Amino acid sequence: MENSLVNTELEHLPNQIPIFPLTGVLLLPGGKLPLHIFEPRYIKMVESALGSGRWFGMIQPYQGNRETVSDNHPLFDTGCLGRIKTFSETDDGRYLLTVIGVCRFKIKKELPKTSSFRKVIPNYEKFARDLESQKLTTSERKRLSHTIQQYFKERGHEIDWESIKQTPDEMFVASIAMACPFNPTEKQALMEAPDLSALTACLIAILKIAEYDNNSKFNSVSH
Numbered sequence: 351m352e353n354s355l356v357n358t359e360l361e362h363l364p365n366q367i368p369i370f371p372l373t374g375v376l377l378l379p380g381g382k383l384p385l386h387i388f389e390p391r392y393i394k395m396v397e398s399a400l401g402s403g404r405w406f407g408m409i410q411p412y413q414g415n416r417e418t419v420s421d422n423h424p425l426f427d428t429g430c431l432g433r434i435k436t437f438s439e440t441d442d443g444r445y446l447l448t449v450i451g452v453c454r455f456k457i458k459k460e461l462p463k464t465s466s467f468r469k470v471i472p473n474y475e476k477f478a479r480d481l482e483s484q485k486l487t488t489s490e491r492k493r494l495s496h497t498i499q500q501y502f503k504e505r506g507h508e509i510d511w512e513s514i515k516q517t518p519d520e521m522f523v524a525s526i527a528m529a530c531p532f533n534p535t536e537k538q539a540l541m542e543a544p545d546l547s548a549l550t551a552c553l554i555a556i557l558k559i560a561e562y563d564n565n566s567k568f569n570s571v572s573h
Contacts, residue, residue, distance in 0.1 A: 360478055364402075364403060365471060366461065367405055367406055367470060368406045369429065369470055370392060370408055372410065375537075376528045376541060377451045378540070378549070380520035382449070383432065384446070385446075386446055391467050394465065396445045396447065408430050408451075409425050409457075410429070410537065411424070425457065428456055428541055430455070431453050431454070431455055431472065432449040432452060433452055434449055435449065453477055453478075454476075454541065456472070457472065479544075484520055484546035484547075490551075494550055501557045519546065527540045527549065530556075
């Protein structure tokens with residue numbers, strides 16, 4: 351995680367947050383997420399966040415099949431607190447953001463609606479380790495790196511492995527998990543992994559399933 355946010359105390363995190371429900375978008379602690387905000391209700395959410403610590407939560411709608419959903423659509427109960435790192439406003443009022451993932455949360459309660467966007471009371475306790483510096487074992491890092499190499503090689507993608515070698519474990523795992531085109535259910539499984547080691551194991555499993563599916567498709571065409 352970004353150095354300034356490591357070892358942040360739970361009590362220093364906001365006890366009420368606006369939420370941005372978005373299907374198929376994953377924010378994890380230590381990850382950086384670019385966002386383009388253009389819906390009026392979420393423009394207001396960003397402006398509210400900018401005036402109160404720059405905090406808001408990213409969460410997926412439950413069984414959502416569109417990027418954004420109605421105001422009363424059910425949500426998964428686990429999301430990630432993000433902090434706006436950089437922002438710019440376009441001439442027509444849209445926002446371009448970079449959001450840093452800080453700590454995951456369970457929704458304790460959704461607050462009565464008093465504005466165009468939704469707010470919740472988050473409970474961070476289950477994911478308190480998100481605020482600590484976590485490390486992978488050498489074998490975990492090697493196994494993940496090998497699996498990623500295979501995954502991208504089969505898809506014809508080039509990766510700058512020299513840069514990746516210098517990337518801290520948390521940022522490395524979060525960046526791969528957030529960047530890969532997994533389905534919403536797989537992304538939610540990653541969101542709910544209890545710690546970095548479990549997240550890595552889940553990520554490897556999903557990558558291997560994708561590799562198997564890709565090989566199966568190739569073999570069915572070949573035969």
